Amino acid sequence: MKIVATYNIKGGVGKTAAAVNLSYLAAGDGQQVLLADLDPQAAATFLFRVRPRVKGGGTALIRGGAGLDKAIKGTDFDGLDLLPADFTFRNLDLILDTTKKPTQRLARLLRPLRTSYDLVFLDCPPGISLLSEAVLHAADLVLAPIIPTTLSLRTLDQLTEFIGGLDGHRPALLAFCSMIDRRKRLHKEIAERLPAERGDVAATAIPALSMIERMAVQRAPVNAFAPRSAASRGYAELWAEVRARLS
Numbered sequence: 001m002k003i004v005a006t007y008n009i010k011g012g013v014g015k016t017a018a019a020v021n022l023s024y025l026a027a028g029d030g031q032q033v034l035l036a037d038l039d040p041q042a043a044a045t046f047l048f049r050v051r052p053r054v055k056g057g058g059t060a061l062i063r064g065g066a067g068l069d070k071a072i073k074g075t076d077f078d079g080l081d082l083l084p085a086d087f088t089f090r091n092l093d094l095i096l097d098t099t100k101k102p103t104q105r106l107a108r109l110l111r112p113l114r115t116s117y118d119l120v121f122l123d124c125p126p127g128i129s130l131l132s133e134a135v136l137h138a139a140d141l142v143l144a145p146i147i148p149t150t151l152s153l154r155t156l157d158q159l160t161e162f163i164g165g166l167d168g169h170r171p172a173l174l175a176f177c178s179m180i181d182r183r184k185r186l187h188k189e190i191a192e193r194l195p196a197e198r199g200d201v202a203a204t205a206i207p208a209l210s211m212i213e214r215m216a217v218q219r220a221p222v223n224a225f226a227p228r229s230a231a232s233r234g235y236a237e238l239w240a241e242v243r244a245r246l247s
Contacts, residue, residue, distance in 0.1 A: 001114040002246045004121050005139040005171070009162070010155045011126035014145040014178035016043045017212055017222075019123040021235040022143075022242060024221035027079035029243075031118040034072065034081045038092070038135070039125040042085035048075045049219050050084045057088030061109075062095045068109055069116075077224070081117075093130045102130055107138035107169075119246075128162065136163060139171040141245055145178035145206070148190035160200070174245055176238060177205035204238040207231070 006019040016039070023035040037044040042052035054061055054071045061071060072081050096102040110120060124135050136142065144159055146152040156175055163170055175198075177191040195201045206212075211222055211231040218225045223232045 001110075001117055002119050002141070003110065003139045004119065004141045004143055004242065004246070005124055005135045006121065006143045006145070007124040007132065007135060007139075007159075008126060008144045008146065008155065009128055009159055010146075010152065013147055013152070014206060014212075015126075016047070016123050017215060018143060018145055018176075018178070018206070018235070018238070019121045020044055020047050020215065021221045021223050021232075022239050023080055023119075023121045024077060024223055025236060025239040026119050026121075026243075027077055028223075030079070032079055032116065033119045033121065034083060034113065034117045035121045035123060036083040037085035037123050038089060038131070039085055039123055040087050040090040041125070042087070044123045045082065045084040047215055047219055047221075048082050050075070050082050052085050052087065054084060054086040054088075057086050058092050058095050059088070061086075062092065062105060063099065064109075068113060076220075089125075096130050096134060103133045103137050106131075106134040110138055132162075133166070136166055136171055137169050141242070142171045142173050143242060144173060144175040146175050147179050148177045148187045148194070148205075150186075153190065153194075172245060173200045174202055174242065175200060176202035176241075179208040180205045181208050202238060202241045204234060204241055206234045206238065 006015040023033050027033045045052045050073050099105050180187050180191050182188045191205045195203045209231045211229045
């Protein structure tokens with residue numbers, strides 16, 4: 001079982017859209033996939049038409065009062081399940097802090113799922129926290145969307161340093177340009193330059209398109225309701241790069 005975390009220190013960069021579409025594409029490839037929504041905003045949970053509630057909340061989940069398998073829900077798509085978010089997930093840092101070896105806790109919770117799933121996506125809230133450390137210790141690959149601006153490049157450097165400073169397990173990093181507007185000279189320059197300069201940046205860039213915003217209206221992955229769109233092609237190309245990295 002491989003674990004991919006869509007994560008960045010900065011919010012509003014397209015993490016959830018990537019997690020939702022890539023998990024859908026992975027399931028379409030015949031893999032058994034789980035998307036775990038760890039963000040209390042529950043955007044991925046909303047997009048998959050699942051109620052944002054876990055019995056016992058984050059405390060039961062993290063401290064073992066409720067097994068992950070009991071919290072997992074099916075989606076409308078074959079081979080794709082969802083661990084829904086819960087508003088109590090806003091306290092996951094505090095809950096983790098009450099456990100032994102908190103940065104290892106998430107990895108231990110996910111381990112029993114190896115017999116059921118080929119791939120797990122973790123849709124993570126932004127920021128640097130105890131939860132994000134636990135995510136990095138659990139993940140095989142961190143998929144980091146970045147908007148091609150100077151400040152986002154600084155955030156990518158911070159994320160690289162954050163991962164490099166971890167003790168023990170360190171996930172691989174694959175960043176990609178997200179929400180790119182090629183009418184903007186800076187967006188275009190960075191999106192073309194960055195993959196050439198860094199081996200941890202994908203060649204695929206996801207454009208800023210209204211079709212991606214329509215996911216919230218359709219409540220489905222863009223690859224499901226608009227499979228021939230430019231947005232769908234972009235995510236398909238990104239999934240091919242992610243799949244190659246995982247191999």
